[in-house]
Amino acid sequence: MIRLEEVSYSYPDGTPALENINLTVKKGEFLGIIGKNGSGKSTLALQLNGLLKPQTGRVKIRGMDTRDPSKLPGIRKLVGVVFQNPETQFVGRTIEEDLAFGPENLCLPPVEIKKCVDMALAETGLQKYKYRSPKTLSGGQGQCVALAGILAMSPECLIFDEITSMLDPESGKAVLETIKKLHKKGKTVVYITHNLEELYDADRIIVMEKGKIRLEGEPESVFSNPSLQALGLALPSVIELAELLKTHGMVIPWEKTFSPKSFAEELCRLFLKT
Amino acid sequence: MQEPVFSYVPGASLLHRLDPRTKIVAVMLLGFLTFRIENFAEIGVLFAFFFALALLSGLPMRVFFRAVKPMRLFIIFIFLAQLFFTDGRALVSYWILQPSLEGLEIGLKLAARFILLLLFAALLTASTDPSAITCGIERMLRPLPLRLLGISSFELATMMNISIAFLPLLFERVERTKAAQAARGMDFVKNPFRSVPALAIPLLRGVIRDAEELALAMESRGYQGSRRTSIHELSMQKNDWKALLILALFIIFILVL
Numbered sequence: 001m002i003r004l005e006e007v008s009y010s011y012p013d014g015t016p017a018l019e020n021i022n023l024t025v026k027k028g029e030f031l032g033i034i035g036k037n038g039s040g041k042s043t044l045a046l047q048l049n050g051l052l053k054p055q056t057g058r059v060k061i062r063g064m065d066t067r068d069p070s071k072l073p074g075i076r077k078l079v080g081v082v083f084q085n086p087e088t089q090f091v092g093r094t095i096e097e098d099l100a101f102g103p104e105n106l107c108l109p110p111v112e113i114k115k116c117v118d119m120a121l122a123e124t125g126l127q128k129y130k131y132r133s134p135k136t137l138s139g140g141q142g143q144c145v146a147l148a149g150i151l152a153m154s155p156e157c158l159i160f161d162e163i164t165s166m167l168d169p170e171s172g173k174a175v176l177e178t179i180k181k182l183h184k185k186g187k188t189v190v191y192i193t194h195n196l197e198e199l200y201d202a203d204r205i206i207v208m209e210k211g212k213i214r215l216e217g218e219p220e221s222v223f224s225n226p227s228l229q230a231l232g233l234a235l236p237s238v239i240e241l242a243e244l245l246k247t248h249g250m251v252i253p254w255e256k257t258f259s260p261k262s263f264a265e266e267l268c269r270l271f272l273k274t
Numbered sequence: 275m276q277e278p279v280f281s282y283v284p285g286a287s288l289l290h291r292l293d294p295r296t297k298i299v300a301v302m303l304l305g306f307l308t309f310r311i312e313n314f315a316e317i318g319v320l321f322a323f324f325f326a327l328a329l330l331s332g333l334p335m336r337v338f339f340r341a342v343k344p345m346r347l348f349i350i351f352i353f354l355a356q357l358f359f360t361d362g363r364a365l366v367s368y369w370i371l372q373p374s375l376e377g378l379e380i381g382l383k384l385a386a387r388f389i390l391l392l393l394f395a396a397l398l399t400a401s402t403d404p405s406a407i408t409c410g411i412e413r414m415l416r417p418l419p420l421r422l423l424g425i426s427s428f429e430l431a432t433m434m435n436i437s438i439a440f441l442p443l444l445f446e447r448v449e450r451t452k453a454a455q456a457a458r459g460m461d462f463v464k465n466p467f468r469s470v471p472a473l474a475i476p477l478l479r480g481v482i483r484d485a486e487e488l489a490l491a492m493e494s495r496g497y498q499g500s501r502r503t504s505i506h507e508l509s510m511q512k513n514d515w516k517a518l519l520i521l522a523l524f525i526i527f528i529l530v531l
């Protein structure tokens with residue numbers, strides 16, 4: 001779906017942000033990207049639909065090179081990005097108008113635009129806010145609107161750049177659930193976060209540091225990698241707990257049970273039944 | 275919270291359903307008319323015309339008077355200026371002030387014209403979704419060679435829409451920055467020479483960052499500044515042509531009589 005070959009990028013002021021990134025995002029996968037502040041995650045996100053163009057190497061979306069301006073409308077239709085701050089993603093006076101912005105850019109006729117808007121509202125459960133102003137919504141609802149604004153364009157791939165970092169944990173979880181639902185329906189998802197806890201269910205995780213990919217693999221292999229803490233990342237609390245228990249001689253194999261729910265089930269299995 | 279001036283009040287009246295272009299043209303024509311009329315009778319007829327349209331819109335009158343209120347000082351000022359500085363038969367004479375009869379007449383007419391202008395504009399904004407107005411303006415500007423100015427009618431319309439949506443965010447940021455500086459002990463009243471830069475600089479930095487993020491989000495959603503459609507379906511219906519015809523007759527009637 002998306003292929004990056006030897007991509008490097010420095011900002012105009014000379015800050016190097018990405019160095020020789022090779023990455024393939026497969027159709028239908030849930031890819032988690034994690035790394036500490038300034039590791040180049042956002043820069044990578046901007047590369048994925050041509051908002052930034054590589055200085056060396058290339059980014060191809062379904063074979064379309066992001067450096068080819070004539071391909072950009074097609075790329076933006078295929079890959080949508082949701083950003084961190086809901087407030088600076090609103091372009092409309094009402095939710096309806098805001099969601100119409102993308103389809104309007106695709107030059108759809110009014111009837112089609114209305115259909116896209118209603119579809120996006122239904123996917124995110126925002127129907128009853130259709131005529132409200134985006135300013136009157138909570139942060140979590142705001143991010144849902146931003147997500148709906150992308151969905152209205154029916155992209156195949158959704159990129160999320162730290163969209164929960166300005167939300168309280170509760171609404172963050174709700175937004176993440178919506179995203180997981182969309183993934184189940186077949187959308188390709190690239191989910192960028194600081195918080196490993198959000199990536200239990202990812203198909204694959206990439207750890208970035210200083211513009212490079214340092215680790216890559218399935219969640220269990222990344223979570224169990226000893227260099228994770230050296231890269232400035234906190235382990236998910238369940239795994240931290242399992243590790244602490246291990247130092248006390250109580251070994252719970254967490255590799256398959258690192259979500260809180262399955263960990264609890266495993267504990268019960270071990271202690272209640274035996 | 276204070277209700278905003280010139281705001282849209284949703285509804286389903288005949289006036290709401292007219293094409294925004296019809297209403298924009300009508301307001302322009304009526305604006306032109308208010309400055310062509312000469313006597314109080316005609317002003318009276320125009321006020322009556324406004325009230326008829328206001329009734330048709332089904333909206334409460336305060337929606338329209340809200341538009342006049344912020345301008346009241348200005349209107350009073352031009353009235354007084356005309357009253358005192360027009361030469362003519364003095365009504366009374368007090369010190370150097372000599373309000374004249376001619377001044378009273380001209381002042382009243384001028385004030386009435388401004389009020390009419392504001393009321394007609396309020397009629398448009400109250401009965402039309404702002405983005406429909408910009409959409410209408412866009413469609414009317416499209417045939418013009420704006421390209422020579424380096425801008426397209428689509429960009430212009432988007433700019434207007436974004437400003438409408440973005441302005442509240444700006445005010446909010448002003449408030450937030452003010453609160454943040456006040457929390458650091460900045461006294462805005464006592465110390466304007468230090469407090470104004472202390473407010474303006476972080477504000478500007480914030481606004482620029484907001485604008486950059488917004489531009490990125492817009493581009494990400496496929497915005498290119500070139501041709502785009504709109505969710506608003508603009509089509510001139512029979513009612514639009516009828517309305518324009520009635521308006522034309524009305525204008526001719528006033529100007530000829």
Ligand SMILES: Nc1ncnc2c1ncn2[C@@H]1O[C@H](COP(=O)(O)OP(=O)(O)OP(=O)(O)O)[C@@H](O)[C@H]1O
Nearest residue numbers: 011013015016017036037038039040041042043044
């Ligand atoms: N507009 C910019 N101009 C110059 N340098 C920038 C710009 N944006 C980011 N950088 C720099 O590029 C590097 C990578 O930044 P990036 O925003 O991609 O990191 P990030 O992983 O998204 O960080 P965060 O977790 O804080 O969002 C950093 O060193 C940052 O200072």
Ligand SMILES: [Mg+2]
Nearest residue numbers: 041042161162
């Ligand atoms: Mg970032």
